[in-house]
Amino acid sequence: MEETPQQETITPWDRVQLARHPQRPHTLDYIAALCEDFVELHGDRRFGDDPAIVGGMATFAGQTVMVIGHQKGNDTRENMRRNFGMPHPEGYRKAQRLMRHAEKFGMPVICFIDTPAADPTKGSEERGQANAIAESIMLMTTLRVPSIAVVIGEGGSGGALAISVADRILMQENSIYSVAPPEAAASILWRDAAKAPEAAKALKLTAADLYELRIIDEVIPEPPGGAHTDRLTAITTVGERLRAHLTDLQQRDLDTLLRERYQKYRSIGQFQEQQMDFFARR
Numbered sequence: 001m002e003e004t005p006q007q008e009t010i011t012p013w014d015r016v017q018l019a020r021h022p023q024r025p026h027t028l029d030y031i032a033a034l035c036e037d038f039v040e041l042h043g044d045r046r047f048g049d050d051p052a053i054v055g056g057m058a059t060f061a062g063q064t065v066m067v068i069g070h071q072k073g074n075d076t077r078e079n080m081r082r083n084f085g086m087p088h089p090e091g092y093r094k095a096q097r098l099m100r101h102a103e104k105f106g107m108p109v110i111c112f113i114d115t116p117a118a119d120p121t122k123g124s125e126e127r128g129q130a131n132a133i134a135e136s137i138m139l140m141t142t143l144r145v146p147s148i149a150v151v152i153g154e155g156g157s158g159g160a161l162a163i164s165v166a167d168r169i170l171m172q173e174n175s176i177y178s179v180a181p182p183e184a185a186a187s188i189l190w191r192d193a194a195k196a197p198e199a200a201k202a203l204k205l206t207a208a209d210l211y212e213l214r215i216i217d218e219v220i221p222e223p224p225g226g227a228h229t230d231r232l233t234a235i236t237t238v239g240e241r242l243r244a245h246l247t248d249l250q251q252r253d254l255d256t257l258l259r260e261r262y263q264k265y266r267s268i269g270q271f272q273e274q275q276m277d278f279f280a281r282r
Contacts, residue, residue, distance in 0.1 A: 012201045012206050015200075019174055021227075024228045025152065026072050026114060027067075028071055034060060035058035035065075036058065037058060043090075044091075044093035044096075046093055047090040049090070050083075051082045052084075052119070053069070053094055053095055054071045055094065055095060065107055065110055068112070069152075072153070085115045086116060086119040086120075088123075089127045089128050089132035092132040092135070092162050092163070093135075096136050099139055100139070102145055103145050106145060109143065110150070111148070111164060112150055113149055114151070114153035114154055114155075117157040117159040117181065133162040140163070141261065141262070146246060146249035146250055146257060147167050148246060149166035149168070150170045150242065151164070151170070151175040151177050152227075153175055154176055155171075156180070157180055167257060168217045170216065170217060171207035172220045173221050177215075177216070183199075185202070185203055186199040189202075207219040207220075
């Protein structure tokens with residue numbers, strides 16, 4: 001993806017701020033604009049319902065799909081209720097339940113990614129947070145329906161990975177996708193959270209970086225200034241690319257789909273070591 005001179009002035013830390021902008025469209029905004037007949041489903045059938053993850057059946061591009069996504073709030077009160085988009089284990093178990101329902105009835109799965117991380121509190125750990133994330137990842141690797149994940153804001157750590165192991169991963173231009181938030185990485189590497197801008201650059205967390213590394217499949221352009229400046233255009237553009245990728249995936253039989261998904265994730269992280277003559281270096 002070629003960048004314009006204007007884009008070149010935007011640093012990775014700038015992208016982080018744009019990805020976190022409180023007025024960016026959230027999952028329910030995309031569902032409301034792109035889908036019809038949305039029926040939200042609640043609960044994990046074990047503990048309770050987690051508002052940080054929303055999901056249910058809807059009509060998209062003329063067919064029934066299962067949509068699942070992280071949901072942040074539009075104000076402080078709603079952010080508190082939705083835990084700032086950081087799911088508890090029951091949220092991931094709800095997502096798994098919906099994915100299995102989609103598989104049973106042959107519905108494609110569309111996931112919207114927007115979380116700083118999974119909830120790290122003692123209660124979540126006691127209820128099996130790590131296990132819930134691992135089970136979700138495992139389920140998505142063998143899901144026998146097409147799946148697409150779109151990073152629409154923050155894609156932080158295992159909290160994002162749990163519902164993004166899809167056949168296609170798309171990212172909006174100013175979204176981020178990383179093993180850890182920049183502040184956490186800076187605290188670990190330099191013992192100084194103030195070095196978050198340096199960590200953001202080192203982490204290669206921007207859409208352009210991840211496309212170059214072949215971790216994601218497409219960068220979706222945003223309106224100038226970010227998705228929050230023209231929400232309708234941003235949402236419409238995402239919908240167009242979702243429709244195109246879904247049409248392409250549905251042309252494959254299930255065995256081909258699973259084989260390509262396996263190869264996609266096995267190839268991530270491949271590298272080559274350069275052979276050098278020891279004496280030639282001296």
